[in-house]
Amino acid sequence: MIVCIPNTQEFNFIKDHITKFELDDRELNKEEFLIVKDVKDNIFAFCRIRKHKGCDEMCSLGVVGDQRGKGYAKMLLNELIKRSTQPLYLACIIPKMFIPLGFEIVTDYPSELKDKLNYCTSELVVPEKYVIMKYSK
DSSP states (O other), X not given: OEEEOOOHHHHHHHHHHHHHHTOOOTTOXXXXXXEEEOTTOOEEEEEEEEEETTEEEEEXXXXXXXXXXXXXXXXXXHHHHHHOOSOEEEEXXXXXXXXXXXXXXXXXXXXXXXXXXXXXXXXXXOSSOOEEEEEOO
């Protein structure tokens, strides 16, 4: 498997899947994304790291179709953690996925994440509760 920044065609694939998966589609920038693909250029997963003033945000994580449960999300998250240069946060509805990677639920977080939480709860409505998590390792 290859972890890399997507090319333009791959980025179009990501944008289509962000819409399909109803993920955060604000201010999409190709250079913020990493993908997991095979040598035949089949994309299995994608994720982005947004740089804010004073913190980084991991977001727009998607695993394609029947590729879920094969470790591709963890592979991407570990790479994004390495690339983070500031305190790293995320908003999610599945904290149990991120706790083993070193994230913990927090109630005190930067204003950018407050904006993200407001966006998620108003635009990406799901029955589960959103939480903010911070990487703590």
